[in-house]
Amino acid sequence: MTIPVTIIGGYLGAGKTTLINRLLAERKPAGIAVMVNDFGAINIDAELLRESADGRIRSFANGCICCSIGEDFGAALDALRVESRSIERVLVEASGVATPANLKRQCRAPGFHPHGCVVVVDAEYHGRKLQDKYVGALLEQQIREADWLYLNRTEHGINLVDALQPRLTLDELVHLDESLPGSAPAKETSQTTLAFASVSVRQHQTVEKRTLTRLLSELPDWIERAKGFVRTPDRTLLVQHSGGRFDIAPIDTKAEPVLVFIVPANFEIALRKTLKGWHSWCLDTP
Amino acid sequence: MLTLYPARSIITMNPSAPRADAVLVRDGRIVEVGRQDQMQPWLDYDDHTVDDRFVDKIICPGFIDPHLHPSMAAVLLPMEFITAMRWKLPWGTVEPVTTTAGFDSRMAALHAHKPASEPLFIWGYHQLWHGAMERARINAVSADRPMVVWHRSFHELYMNDAALEMTGISAADIKPGSQIDYPAGHFFENGLGFAISRLNPWILASEKYAAGLERLKQVVHYGGHTTIGDLATGLFDFESEAGALADHLEGDDVPFRTRLVAHGMRLAAGGRSLEEGVAFADALPERNSHRLRFGRHIKLFSDGAFFSQLAQVQAPGYIDGHHGEWLMPPDMLEEYVRAYWHAGYQIHVHVTGDLGCELALDCLEKVQSEKPRFNHGFTLEHFGFSTPEQVRRIKALGAQVSANVYYLHELSDMYANQGIGYERASQMSRLKACFDAGINTTLHSDFTMAPAEPLNSAWVAVNRINHAGDVMGEHERLTAEQALQAITINAAHTLGMADITGSIRAGKYADFSILEEDPLTCSPTELRDIPIHATMFEGRVFAL
Numbered sequence: 001m002t003i004p005v006t007i008i009g010g011y012l013g014a015g016k017t018t019l020i021n022r023l024l025a026e027r028k029p030a031g032i033a034v035m036v037n038d039f040g041a042i043n044i045d046a047e048l049l050r051e052s053a054d055g056r057i058r059s060f061a062n063g064c065i066c067c068s069i070g071e072d073f074g075a076a077l078d079a080l081r082v083e084s085r086s087i088e089r090v091l092v093e094a095s096g097v098a099t100p101a102n103l104k105r106q107c108r109a110p111g112f113h114p115h116g117c118v119v120v121v122d123a124e125y126h127g128r129k130l131q132d133k134y135v136g137a138l139l140e141q142q143i144r145e146a147d148w149l150y151l152n153r154t155e156h157g158i159n160l161v162d163a164l165q166p167r168l169t170l171d172e173l174v175h176l177d178e179s180l181p182g183s184a185p186a187k188e189t190s191q192t193t194l195a196f197a198s199v200s201v202r203q204h205q206t207v208e209k210r211t212l213t214r215l216l217s218e219l220p221d222w223i224e225r226a227k228g229f230v231r232t233p234d235r236t237l238l239v240q241h242s243g244g245r246f247d248i249a250p251i252d253t254k255a256e257p258v259l260v261f262i263v264p265a266n267f268e269i270a271l272r273k274t275l276k277g278w279h280s281w282c283l284d285t286p
Numbered sequence: 287m288l289t290l291y292p293a294r295s296i297i298t299m300n301p302s303a304p305r306a307d308a309v310l311v312r313d314g315r316i317v318e319v320g321r322q323d324q325m326q327p328w329l330d331y332d333d334h335t336v337d338d339r340f341v342d343k344i345i346c347p348g349f350i351d352p353h354l355h356p357s358m359a360a361v362l363l364p365m366e367f368i369t370a371m372r373w374k375l376p377w378g379t380v381e382p383v384t385t386t387a388g389f390d391s392r393m394a395a396l397h398a399h400k401p402a403s404e405p406l407f408i409w410g411y412h413q414l415w416h417g418a419m420e421r422a423r424i425n426a427v428s429a430d431r432p433m434v435v436w437h438r439s440f441h442e443l444y445m446n447d448a449a450l451e452m453t454g455i456s457a458a459d460i461k462p463g464s465q466i467d468y469p470a471g472h473f474f475e476n477g478l479g480f481a482i483s484r485l486n487p488w489i490l491a492s493e494k495y496a497a498g499l500e501r502l503k504q505v506v507h508y509g510g511h512t513t514i515g516d517l518a519t520g521l522f523d524f525e526s527e528a529g530a531l532a533d534h535l536e537g538d539d540v541p542f543r544t545r546l547v548a549h550g551m552r553l554a555a556g557g558r559s560l561e562e563g564v565a566f567a568d569a570l571p572e573r574n575s576h577r578l579r580f581g582r583h584i585k586l587f588s589d590g591a592f593f594s595q596l597a598q599v600q601a602p603g604y605i606d607g608h609h610g611e612w613l614m615p616p617d618m619l620e621e622y623v624r625a626y627w628h629a630g631y632q633i634h635v636h637v638t639g640d641l642g643c644e645l646a647l648d649c650l651e652k653v654q655s656e657k658p659r660f661n662h663g664f665t666l667e668h669f670g671f672s673t674p675e676q677v678r679r680i681k682a683l684g685a686q687v688s689a690n691v692y693y694l695h696e697l698s699d700m701y702a703n704q705g706i707g708y709e710r711a712s713q714m715s716r717l718k719a720c721f722d723a724g725i726n727t728t729l730h731s732d733f734t735m736a737p738a739e740p741l742n743s744a745w746v747a748v749n750r751i752n753h754a755g756d757v758m759g760e761h762e763r764l765t766a767e768q769a770l771q772a773i774t775i776n777a778a779h780t781l782g783m784a785d786i787t788g789s790i791r792a793g794k795y796a797d798f799s800i801l802e803e804d805p806l807t808c809s810p811t812e813l814r815d816i817p818i819h820a821t822m823f824e825g826r827v828f829a830l
Contacts (some may be wrong), residue, residue: 012615037555068555074479096615109480110459112634134616134645136596 005077005090005107010120011129011139012096015152019091021121024064032146033080035073044165046180052079069093077109080268082206089115097138099144119146124153203257205233209248212239215278216246220266228259288312288334289825292322295804296345299775299789302521304614308780310334311571311796314825317548319790323824334407339827342806343819346770346788347738348542348797350777352688353634353667353730356516356535356544357527362409362491363505364735366400369410369438371696371753373737376501376508380410381442386417393427398539402503405432405452405488412438419444434485439593443481453484499507499534507828509738510818511790512797514542515663515730515781516539517634517667518585520549528573536575541821543577543827545781550584551614551620560622564629567574581716582633582783585667586622586796587613589642590672592693595705597639604706610639620649627653630780632663634688638670647679654683665780666695668732670714671706677719686726688780691715695746696759712758717747720766728777741805744769745814766806766813798822 007017020034051058054081058066063089069076073092080087090112095104095201100117107114118143122129130136143149209232219226219241226241229251239259263271289311296306298319308322312332318325328334334680366371368389383389393408400406424446425431432449436442445453450471465477473481488494506514520527528546535544547598548570554563570580590596590611598610606781613636614622623646624717626633635646643666651666662684669689680687689806694715702711729743750757757763764772778788787797802817811816820829 013616077482078483097612105465106476106479132616134612134641138612141609269724 002111002113003090004085004115005092006110007092007094008104009094009117009142012119014122016093016120018148020091023278031086033067033090035067035069035090035092036055037069037074039092053139073106074109077112081111098113100143116147116149118150119143120150120152121150122153132202156191198260199271200258200260200273206233208232216241216285220274223261223263225262226259229255229257231252231257288332288431290326290334290336291340292338293340293345294342296790297806298685299347300791305367306787309437309790311825314796316790316792316794316796317669330713331347340800344801346801347774347800348821349510349773349799350788351511351730351738351740352515352728352777352780353517354514354738356502356517357521359733360495363490363498365407365409366396366492368408369683370412370415373596374739376504379605383417383519389416397428397431405435409436410438413433417434421446432687441594442478445471455484497529497708505738507821510799510821512821512823513783515547518549519546520552524552530783531578538576540577544707546578546580547585548581550586560625564625582630584626586619586653587636588619589637589639597670599706623649626654628657634667636667638668640671640673641670643676649682650685659760672716674719677716677723681723681725686780687720688728688730690732690736690805691714691729691743691747694758698752699754716762717764718762726776726779727772727774728780740773741816742814744773744810747812766810770805779796796822796825799808803813
């Protein structure tokens with residue numbers, strides 16, 4: 001029986017430590033070992049019971065075990081295995097520049113197996129960071145290789161990254177469990193350049209709801225995601241299209257009617273062709 | 287007591303008086319350098335002896351390698367070398383082995399000559415020259431003696447049956463996808479960490495490590511150095527490394543001094559905040575001894591290993607489309623640069639690709655606008671790929687360059703074909719442009735990434751000949767004079783020691799490399815073959 005290792009990844013400042021602190025606060029920490037880059041940022045509201053000889057592992061009265069990763073993740077896992085027999089689950093706070101597929105390979109140390117990688121995304125800054133010449137490609141890779149996304153700071157506007165993977169709520173994360181959706185096959189993707197393209201279309205005249213429904217139902221299956229607002233003659237609708245399914249719901253908003261489509265980058269031209277059929281209500285041929 | 291050393295010629299690296307024929311030394315310091323007949327006032331005033339043992343030699347300032355890693359070298363140097371390139375080591379020159387059969391016969395020879403009781407560690411294997419490696423191939427040499435074949439990049443290794451048995455690694459330990467190919471005895475990337483953890487009793491045993499540091503001491507002396515920079519003190523573990531360095535690199539028998547530059551990421555770890563890390567660094571000079579000196583220097587990191595093609599490069603990137611990696615998140619690098627900049631440090635940033643270089647320069651530009659500093663010494667370490675425009679920025683921002691020019695010799699051919707294409711591969715180590723711009727520019731080995739032989743680094747910089755014999759980037763060739771500056775006075779500036787060493791002038795320490803031939807008048811292609819006769823460190827001769 002090997003111990004599952006759940007990785008909390010994501011770029012610097014995305015909110016990994018905050019998330020780990022919330023998980024520790026909301027779930028009885030017994031049986032959880034948390035591996036962190038640095039002890040300093042973790043709130044353990046409990047007395048320190050003992051510290052291993054090398055200072056690497058600390059056990060707390062509430063049952064939580066904290067382990068600093070240092071330079072060598074494999075060695076840290078080794079140390080953890082030696083230290084305790086009561087561990088049921090390991091949570092790892094990844095470095096901001098680590099990538100999920102690589103991290104999961106490292107979790108195949110004797111006695112452990114990778115459960116999956118949650119990538120924490122700062123919804124407010126993500127769009128800007130994706131354009132950053134230094135970290136854009138890295139963030140794109142982290143998201144592409146993630147098993148689940150956890151969005152932080154979603155109160156600031158619509159964010160479209162949640163289209164790409166099952167998205168977790170804190171509740172689901174708190175009750176981390178082997179049967180979590182998407183945890184089965186480890187994704188092993190090779191590096192490529194930016195894998196997704198987004199295309200926005202603005203609406204210039206209202207459209208009947210049944211026409212909209214027909215257009216949506218005819219969308220090809222390679223469309224990853226569409227989201228936005230569409231005006232009918234009598235109201236505004238929130239449209240969300242994901243995984244071949246779509247939802248349409250009335251919404252009270254003054255936002256500009258725009259639909260954003262996300263497709264694999266190599267389908268961008270095909271998408272633009274498809275959307276030509278929509279031009280009766282689109283402002284421009286996209 | 288004065289000692290007068292006449293020489294065939296003295297290259298001072300002081301442009302005000304570039305040549306001399308004698309140097310006068312007292313208490314480890316230079317009293318005067320120049321013409322012997324002009325030194326009479328000193329000789330009339332004080333007792334003196336004339337030591338004419340260098341009368342037919344060339345005296346240069348002691349060579350300086352401003353960036354190597356004693357702790358890493360201590361792990362590697364106890365191993366046997368079988369390499370595609372020539373490595374001159376104090377205990378013998380390792381001649382190049384560039385064929386599969388050659389590698390096998392060298393393995394067999396080592397097996398035949400080494401005491402049967404010891405495991406055999408071999409470093410330097412590379413598939414491009416030595417063919418595919420696997421457990422059975424090592425077993426064919428010996429299945430009974432534990433043998434480990436380490437890749438030149440250090441990122442992978444192979445074990446034979448006996449080595450697997452010695453380390454207790456069995457097939458049951460190996461999980462799918464762990465980057466371990468057990469039948470082949472192959473441990474790579476993340477699998478390497480597992481192998482190293484099992485090999486530690488043999489490679490990090492304290493007596494092994496001590497023997498490794500003693501060998502490092504010999505290597506440094508043999509290269510003609512009198513000063514080196516340890517450019518990441520605390521790479522493995524700060525206190526144990528600092529302790530081992532104090533044990534082995536301090537004392538009357540050590541013919542060089544070491545500038546210790548602490549690993550900035552390690553200082554702010556283990557519960558220490560960045561601010562506490564700076565405070566820790568502030569206190570390090572209190573530990574200084576005569577030869578081992580911390581200063582207001584700190585090491586930070588931008589992009590990944592050059593040998594592993596993990597340098598971050600700007601468009602059009604690598605031919606196969608892969609990306610490099612960041613060693614610190616870019617925002618974290620900026621935060622660290624800011625903290626140490628405002629605390630008045632000289633910051634050394636590991637940069638390998640042109641995107642990594644761009645990031646370091648962006649960080650520097652930001653902090654320059656927050657708090658302008660002059661003569662701050664911000665140094666780009668390694669400097670693999672760059673652009674001409676970056677050279678102008680380096681100059682404008684007052685930064686300097688410390689280059690591992692050996693990349694060009696060993697890798698430019700391979701990187702032209704299997705990395706980033708000929709144009710950029712041939713222009714790695716863009717050093718002439720740096721000299722032309724007036725940037726303080728130095729050469730280093732990053733030992734064991736390159737041989738710790740300053741004259742070999744100078745040879746690469748002057749000739750730009752790769753291992754295949756082709757000249758790569760002829761317009762970036764340095765003159766012999768520039769190359770000699772790079773390994774003496776410019777390196778002293780980079781380490782913040784130009785006031786005490788790096789050139790031969792009155793008042794500096796008597797740190798010399800004593801050569802058989804004149805590096806400024808010999809044929810440029812013979813630079814690396816000039817025999818080093820001896821070194822002098824603070825007035826004391828250390829024969830070679």
